[in-house]
Amino acid sequence: MKWIKTQNNKVLDLNDIPLLDLRNLRQEIILESKEGKRVIGFFGAKEASLIRLYVILADDKNSCLLISSAIISKINSYPSITNEIPAFHAFEREFFEEFGVESSDHPWLKPVRYSQNRFDKTQKIENYPFFKMEGEDVHEVAVGPIHAGVIEPGHFRFMCNGENVYHLEIQLGYQHKNIEDLFLQKNKPLMHLAESIAGDTVIGHSIAYCNAVEALMNIQISERAELIRAVALEMERIAVHIGDLGAISNDIAYLMGNSIFGATRTLVINTLLEICGSRYGRGLVREGGVAFDIDENLSDRISKMLDTILKSVKIIGETLFSSSSVLSRLEKTGVLSKETALEIGLAGMSARASGISIDIRTNHPWGEYKNRNTEIITMKTGDVYARAYIRYMEIMQSAEIIRDLLKKLSVCKDNQLLSAFQHKLKSNSIVVSMTEGWRGEVVHTVLTDESGNISKYKIKDPSFNNWYGLALAVRDNGISNFPLINKSFNLSYCGNDL
Amino acid sequence: MFKALKTRIHQGYQAIPDIKKAVINEQFRGLPLINKENCINCGKCISACPTAAINENLSIDMGKCTFCGDCERICPENVIKFTNFHKIASSSREHLIVNSEINENNYRTDAIKASKQIKKLFGRSLKLRQVSAGGCNGCEMELNACSNVNFDMGRFGIEFVASPRHADGILITGPITQNMAFAVEDAYLSVPDPKIIILTGACAISGGVFGNSDALNREFIEKYKIDLYIPGCPVHPLTVINGILDFLIL
Structure with a gap:
């Protein structure tokens, strides 16, 4: 067996995970990826004195996940997967950084x-090996780690010809x-x-964590709790999307x-604060x-707030x-084509803006989303306009979802908020937990050891996929458009840096 | 054009008229009250606390507290009660540790030791360089909210500026990671004298939920004098603005 099939939040015994030879696994990954599977996990875990490489691919059409692994011993390099499937580039860089196993012909193993x-x-952060461009008309612009506004730190190095950006290198x-x-x-x-x-993405990551440990403890949460979690997740999406539309407006004056x-x-x-104090x-x-509960009174207040x-x-x-004047700034700015987006493995809302139809709520539903069919909203143009307008549409969609959830809450007879549990995780297991945060897919993979302690906790925020998308979207744009393009992605630095 | 005008009229006036009198919804978790007499020493609150903010003698360190409310929920005897009192900034680290004698009325006495000199220097205009150093972006979002149309901190002459050279001090969020330690100090040294340091949020003040991380470097906090601590996880904009106003005696 080359792969084991599983699903979102389904616990597997670690002994059931296939163990292949690394070169064999590499062939398998390339084969499956060419058939449309998408990488959502590629990480190492220490097993005794060896390194075990886990690979998780998502089969979005069939709502299932494929997991396989390889033990790395006595080798310190292998032919890179990135050269065949570029979506692996960040994953292979991460694996190399942590374990020193080199993907030999990786184009930028930094x-x-x-x-x-x-x-x-x-390796020190102050000595990052930047790309260099040379030539009479070429100049570089260095920005960060501290930026002009109140935002997280990161370094951007623009390679420009006059106002025009050839390439942007992002160092985090x-x-x-x-x-x-x-x-x-x-x-x-x-x-x-x-x-x-x-x-x-407090709610998005919280639900991913909880779903994972609840699966490992083998407990079910109440229907009411599922409904309230979904209300909060959609409110988070609405709040950030509205804030981003404001920030995009600000960047075009x-x-x-x-x-x-x-x-x-x-x-x-402020309505979220009324529910839970934050x-x-x-x-x-x-x-x-x-x-915290959402009672009838709160439910009315949420409805009125939505109106x-x-x-x-x-x-x-x-x-x-x-x-x-707005459209002239948004349209055809920071374009990321569907082909490029697919190639580099763009995730979430930004991917949908480039025409890729993925949404974990629909493709790998959990909890309350299993009971509903969330329409996947996509745009075609992949420019700043698409990433702005898709937010506008998702705000409307999430409001509809919340209204429906509130209706269900009003007839939900189950009053239990917290289910009782013993904090004992299933030993020697692996679970993959995915949610659709406002930015895109949040993936938490949890491994436990023989005593039921967490032995590896792997987090993948959609930002991890998308930072390189931003770098590509900026190419051939004026450098003054960078803040606007950056805001249209609004990626998380801590989601990448962990 | 008419559309834009109509939109503008729909917007109306959004600013909170009197920031000092503003009250946050009662669900908000601010200053905790401790009713020590009820305590049965079950220790549930201490084990529920993610940041070891609750001491054995039942005082709560708001510099560590994430205001998650788990201790309040888990306590069988209602010993801890979070109030919606948000004016919890202090110029002294020790003052953030509250015991059963502290309440909304007496917390602010001596919480902020402001000086006439500070008022004279910065009372009419305080420009801050914000440095984000390893947090979760929660405090950064709330600091941005301080400048939005609702809270409108700019009306008091308090603003965030792009360059440390234009600033009167730095305001730090996040626990300060090893990778960011150099930049934090560099930004501070680039601010012309006289200058102040404000720590914002549980991470900056104590490391917060990341306190046990092996990837932090908090030497900066020990090396320089901190002028103001603003607790929260994340900080509420009203806590920030009122804290700074008190510090400037405005």
């Missing part, structure tokens, strides 16, 4: 984040605090770590958009369910997207 566990400690790692290893702490509450993987979207977002996150949904999702914000979003949205 550090991903200068992680604490890096194989070669002599400044946010790295080795969060994956913090999940290995015993007898410590881990929920708060999950809430802090990316502060803008359309200040009315910035102020109105900004004020509208406040209403959404504007970002912290404290709501807990192992075993949720810590108010949809009115505002429609008014400003229609004004924004019909203004020719």
